[in-house]
Amino acid sequence: MIILADDVGQGDIPLYFNSSAVQMPNIERLASQGLVFHDMHSTPLCAPSRYMLLSGNYQHRGRNIKGTWSLTESRNQFKKNQKSLAHALKDAGYKTGMFGKYHLGSKIPPGGVIDRDKLLSSEFHDWNLPLLEHDIGFDFTYVTMEGIQRPPYAFFRNGYLDIHGGSVKDWSVGEFTMEGGTSKIIVDGEGSESWDSTIYNQIVVNETEAFLDNHLKFNANDPFFSYVALGAIHLPHSPPTHFMDGSAVAGEYPVEQLDMLHEMDLTVGKIIDILETRGLAQDTIIIFTSDNGGLRPPTGSDLSHEPNGNLRGRKGSLYEGGTRVPFILRHDGYVPAGESRDKLLSLSDVFATLCEIVGIEIPKKAAKDSVSFAKYLKSESNAAGLRSSYASWKIAGKNFHSAALRRGNYKLIQNHHDSTIEFYDLSNNLSEKNDLSTDMTHESLIFEMTSELIELGPCAENKVGDFDITLDGGEIETVNCTWFASQRKERCGIIKKSKTRKLCPRVCGRFRKFCDTLN
Known part of the structure; x- marks a missing residue:
C-alpha cells in the first residue's frame, strides 16, 4: 500500500x-x-x-x-x-x-x-x-x-x-x-x-x-x-x-x-x-x-x-x-x-x-x-549497497534550467540558465546557505560531480575522437560524431539506434534538440 x-x-x-x-x-x-x-x-x-x-x-x-x-x-x-x-x-x-x-x-x-x-x-x-x-x-x-x-x-x-x-x-x-x-x-x-x-x-x-x-x-x-x-x-x-x-x-x-x-x-x-x-x-x-x-x-x-x-x-x-x-x-x-x-x-x-x-x-x-x-x-547498520548519489533536474519550457547531484552529504547545483555552479556540504549546512563553489579545496570533487551529473542526465557527452562502426552491409568505417551530424536523419539510423545514442547522444539521442540548448 x-x-x-x-x-x-x-x-x-x-x-x-x-x-x-x-x-x-x-x-x-x-x-x-x-x-x-x-x-x-x-x-x-x-x-x-x-x-x-x-x-x-x-x-x-x-x-x-x-x-x-x-x-x-x-x-x-x-x-x-x-x-x-x-x-x-x-x-x-x-x-x-x-x-x-x-x-x-x-x-x-x-x-x-x-x-x-x-x-x-x-x-x-x-x-x-x-x-x-x-x-x-x-x-x-x-x-x-x-x-x-x-x-x-x-x-x-x-x-x-x-x-x-x-x-x-x-x-x-x-x-x-x-x-x-x-x-x-x-x-x-x-x-x-x-x-x-x-x-x-x-x-x-x-x-x-x-x-x-x-x-x-x-x-x-x-x-x-x-x-x-x-x-x-x-x-x-x-x-x-x-x-x-x-x-x-x-x-x-x-x-x-x-x-x-x-x-x-x-x-x-x-x-x-x-x-x-x-x-x-x-x-x-x-x-x-x-x-x-x-x-x-x-x-x-x-x-x-x-x-x-x-x-x-x-x-x-x-x-x-x-x-x-x-x-x-x-x-x-x-x-x-x-x-x-x-x-x-x-x-x-x-x-x-x-x-x-x-x-x-x-x-x-x-x-x-x-x-x-x-x-x-x-537495521541502520545494513547500509552497504545503497545508492552513492542522486541526480535531479529542473526544466523550464523546452530548456534546461538547472540540475543537481547529491553525493553523500555533498550537493552540487549546475545552473544552466546563468552558467553558474553552487556547492554545499550538507553535513554542516543543511539549509544550503554557505556556497563553497569557489573554495579550491573542493575543485576536484566539483569536477567529478559535474561529470557524473552530465553522464546521468539526458544530455550525456558525445564520444571523443574517432571510433569504428559496422554498417548494415558489414563493412567497417572509422567515423566520429561529426560524421553523424552531417546527415543526422539518415546516418543516425545506419546502425542500431540504441548504439548510436550511446556513442553520440547529443547528435542522435532522443533529446538532441533539447540538449542543443546547452551548447
Missing part, C-alpha cells in the same frame, strides 16, 4: 522539523509503528516524480523529458515495453489497484483530433470508449487525470469516463457550494456537474475500501498492491466541512492550507483503519510519502508553519526543500518500530526494494535507476 500525498514537505509533518502547526496523530502513530526516513528524494514536481516512483527510473527515461501530465493525443509517460512496479507485481500474482491522481498521461479515444477546449463534449472524442495508452499494470483504476487542479473534472473508472449519471458541465474559475463544502475551480474547463473538490480524498478512500473488500471476497488468497494518490494538499485548498467520520475539517485551523493537512492526516488514518479492521495491516507494507517538496508557508495566520522546515527552497526547486520528501514505512514483523534512517535514498528505489522484500525479479529493462534498500530497513 503506497499512500502518495501531493505537495507535502517534510516540515508539514510534525515529526520532522517540529515546524508544523497541524496535529497529525495518525501519521505520527504510523511512524511509531515503523520507520521514518530523513533523506528521501523526489523530483521537484508532480508528474515526473510519479513516473519515477512507479518506473524506478529517472524522469528522462520516460517518453517525455519533463514528464507527461494530462490527456493528450499521444501516449502515457511509460515508453513502449517499459514495465511499472504494478506490472511487476501483477505478473507475480498480485491484484493491483490505483486510486486518485493519475498524472502520467493518457490518450483521448478514439485518437486523432484533440479538442482541448471541450475535452468531454467534443464531437471528435468518443467517451463510449476507454482511455487509450492508459494501462500501466493496474487491474482496477479510479482516477482523475490531474488530481483536482485542472480539467477534466471527472473520474475515470478502469479507463471509462464516470460522471455519476449526470451531465457534462463547463466549469469556470470560482467557488461553488457543494454537498461537501465550498468546492473550487482554479482553471476553466469541462467536468462532471457533480464535481466537488472538497470530497476528493473521501472518494479515493471509498474506492480503495471497495477494492480491498472486493479483493477479500474474490481473491483473499492472493496478495494485493494498492496505490493511493491523494489530492491533498495541492491547490485549490478546499477543505470539506466534515470528514467521513464526522470530524470537523474546514475552519479547524486559521487557513485552508492547514485544514487540508488536517484532512490528509484523517485520510491516512482512515486508510490504515480499513486495513486493520480487515486484518490486512499485519501483512501489508504501508508507505506514506509525497511527490515533491512543500508549498510556500501559509499567509494570514498567526501560527508559525514552515512546510519545508529548515530546508531551503520549496516545490519546483532543486534545493533540498524542493526534493526532500517525507517517507514513512511500516511493515509489522519485518522492520523495527519507532526507528529512523538517515541515508540518501530516492523514490525510484521503492521499485527494487519492494521487489526484493516480496521475492520477485525486477522485469528486464525496468527500474534502471532503482537501488534496493530492503536490508537497510531491518
Whole structure:
C-alpha cells in the first residue's frame, strides 16, 4: 500500500522539523509503528516524480523529458515495453489497484483530433470508449487525470469516463457550494456537474475500501498492491466541512492550507483503519510519502508553519526543500518500530526494494535507476549497497534550467540558465546557505560531480575522437560524431539506434534538440 500525498514537505509533518502547526496523530502513530526516513528524494514536481516512483527510473527515461501530465493525443509517460512496479507485481500474482491522481498521461479515444477546449463534449472524442495508452499494470483504476487542479473534472473508472449519471458541465474559475463544502475551480474547463473538490480524498478512500473488500471476497488468497494518490494538499485548498467520520475539517485551523493537512492526516488514518479492521495491516507494507517538496508557508495566520522546515527552497526547486520528501514505512514483523534512517535514498528505489522484500525479479529493462534498500530497513547498520548519489533536474519550457547531484552529504547545483555552479556540504549546512563553489579545496570533487551529473542526465557527452562502426552491409568505417551530424536523419539510423545514442547522444539521442540548448 503506497499512500502518495501531493505537495507535502517534510516540515508539514510534525515529526520532522517540529515546524508544523497541524496535529497529525495518525501519521505520527504510523511512524511509531515503523520507520521514518530523513533523506528521501523526489523530483521537484508532480508528474515526473510519479513516473519515477512507479518506473524506478529517472524522469528522462520516460517518453517525455519533463514528464507527461494530462490527456493528450499521444501516449502515457511509460515508453513502449517499459514495465511499472504494478506490472511487476501483477505478473507475480498480485491484484493491483490505483486510486486518485493519475498524472502520467493518457490518450483521448478514439485518437486523432484533440479538442482541448471541450475535452468531454467534443464531437471528435468518443467517451463510449476507454482511455487509450492508459494501462500501466493496474487491474482496477479510479482516477482523475490531474488530481483536482485542472480539467477534466471527472473520474475515470478502469479507463471509462464516470460522471455519476449526470451531465457534462463547463466549469469556470470560482467557488461553488457543494454537498461537501465550498468546492473550487482554479482553471476553466469541462467536468462532471457533480464535481466537488472538497470530497476528493473521501472518494479515493471509498474506492480503495471497495477494492480491498472486493479483493477479500474474490481473491483473499492472493496478495494485493494498492496505490493511493491523494489530492491533498495541492491547490485549490478546499477543505470539506466534515470528514467521513464526522470530524470537523474546514475552519479547524486559521487557513485552508492547514485544514487540508488536517484532512490528509484523517485520510491516512482512515486508510490504515480499513486495513486493520480487515486484518490486512499485519501483512501489508504501508508507505506514506509525497511527490515533491512543500508549498510556500501559509499567509494570514498567526501560527508559525514552515512546510519545508529548515530546508531551503520549496516545490519546483532543486534545493533540498524542493526534493526532500517525507517517507514513512511500516511493515509489522519485518522492520523495527519507532526507528529512523538517515541515508540518501530516492523514490525510484521503492521499485527494487519492494521487489526484493516480496521475492520477485525486477522485469528486464525496468527500474534502471532503482537501488534496493530492503536490508537497510531491518537495521541502520545494513547500509552497504545503497545508492552513492542522486541526480535531479529542473526544466523550464523546452530548456534546461538547472540540475543537481547529491553525493553523500555533498550537493552540487549546475545552473544552466546563468552558467553558474553552487556547492554545499550538507553535513554542516543543511539549509544550503554557505556556497563553497569557489573554495579550491573542493575543485576536484566539483569536477567529478559535474561529470557524473552530465553522464546521468539526458544530455550525456558525445564520444571523443574517432571510433569504428559496422554498417548494415558489414563493412567497417572509422567515423566520429561529426560524421553523424552531417546527415543526422539518415546516418543516425545506419546502425542500431540504441548504439548510436550511446556513442553520440547529443547528435542522435532522443533529446538532441533539447540538449542543443546547452551548447
